Amino acid sequence: MKSMLLDQKPRRKKSVWREYAEALIVALVLALIIRTFVVQAFKIPSESMLQTLQVGDHLLASKFAYGLKIPFTDRYLYQGADPQRGDIVIFRYPNDPSIDYIKRIIGVPGDVIEIRDKQLYRNGQPVRESYIRNTDPEGIEPVRDNYAPVTVPDGKYFVMGDNRDNSLDSRFWGFVDRDAIKAKAWRIYWSWGGLDNIRWSRIGQKIE
Numbered sequence: 183m184k185s186m187l188l189d190q191k192p193r194r195k196k197s198v199w200r201e202y203a204e205a206l207i208v209a210l211v212l213a214l215i216i217r218t219f220v221v222q223a224f225k226i227p228s229e230s231m232l233q234t235l236q237v238g239d240h241l242l243a244s245k246f247a248y249g250l251k252i253p254f255t256d257r258y259l260y261q262g263a264d265p266q267r268g269d270i271v272i273f274r275y276p277n278d279p280s281i282d283y284i285k286r287i288i289g290v291p292g293d294v295i296e297i298r299d300k301q302l303y304r305n306g307q308p309v310r311e312s313y314i315r316n317t318d319p320e321g322i323e324p325v326r327d328n329y330a331p332v333t334v335p336d337g338k339y340f341v342m343g344d345n346r347d348n349s350l351d352s353r354f355w356g357f358v359d360r361d362a363i364k365a366k367a368w369r370i371y372w373s374w375g376g377l378d379n380i381r382w383s384r385i386g387q388k389i390e
Contacts, residue, residue: 221242221243221244221245221365221368222242222243222245222272222364222365223240223241223242223243223371224240224241224242224243224272224282224284224367225238225239225240225241226238226239226240226241226284229345229348230284230285230343230344230345230348230349230350230351231270231284231285231286231343231344231345231349232315232344232345232348233313233315233344233345234270234286234313234344234389234390235270235284235344235367235370235389236373236375236381236384237375238373238374238375238376238381239370239372239373239384240370240371240372240373241367241368241369241370241371241389242368242369242371243272243364243365243366243367243368244365244366244368245364245365246262247262247263247365247366247368248261248262248263248264248265248363248365248366249261249262250262256361264290264360265287265290265339265360265363265366266287266290267287267288267289267290267293267304268286268287268390269286269287269366270284270285270286270287270366270367270389270390271284271285271286271287271339271341271358271363271364271365271366271367272284272363272364272365272366272367273285273341273358273362273363273364274362274364276355276356276357276358276359276362277355279362282364284367285341285342285343285349285351285352285358286313286341286342286343286344287339287340287341288302288304288309288340288341288342288352289304289334289339289340289352290334290339291334291335291336291337291338291339292333292334292336293305293333293334293340294306294331294332294333294334295329295331295332295333295334295340296329296330296331296332297327297328297329297353298328299322299327299328300316300319300322300327300346302342303331313344314344314345314346315344315345315346315347316346316347317345317347317348318347321347325353325354326346326347326353329353334357335357337359337360337361338357338358338359338360339352339357339358339360339363340352340357340358341358367389368388368389369386369387369388369389370384370385370386370387370389371385371386372385373385
């Protein structure tokens with residue numbers, strides 16, 4: 183039995199440049215998917231979260247911790263767990279949504295938040311906070327250090343910086359909408375205060 187010969191043109195071998203281009207496109211698409219749905223990198227520019235987060239910390243934040251949103255919208259593909267007290271979150275600043283802020287959640291919907299002489303009270307009980315920093319321990323100012331009781335509304339959160347005497351937060355500009363919360367701070371991947379001050383001990387730390 184005679185064998186059949188297939189009349190096919192030989193495949194052209196891809197050029198090296200085309201292979202590189204295709205690999206680059208795939209890498210960019212994967213990076214976009216990861217940034218949109220999984221994790222996003224942020225840099226700490228201010229001292230409002232000292233000592234937990236320092237200026238020059240670079241961190242990864244989980245974007246699926248509280249659910250997955252359709253890109254460029256506030257609609258959820260699925261809604262995960264709600265943010266909890268103590269979570270450090272990245273959110274759109276209420277007074278300018280083009281700016282991202284990072285703070286710690288102090289009050290969830292239904293909580294009554296009050297501050298008396300720098301002491302935080304939640305639902306009438308003093309809250310122990312080992313992570314806070316006070317740079318002006320003797321000074322007492324209205325709003326910053328004495329804040330009248332307020333109930334956190336449904337769908338909103340009360341946030342504060344850990345550097346309590348040097349943080350513009352919910353005490354000054356109000357609550358954060360649930361839909362404005364973008365991600366939960368997860369882990370530090372790089373930290374430096376300049377070329378001669380790489381903080382090796384902070385790299386890889388979980389953010390709590």
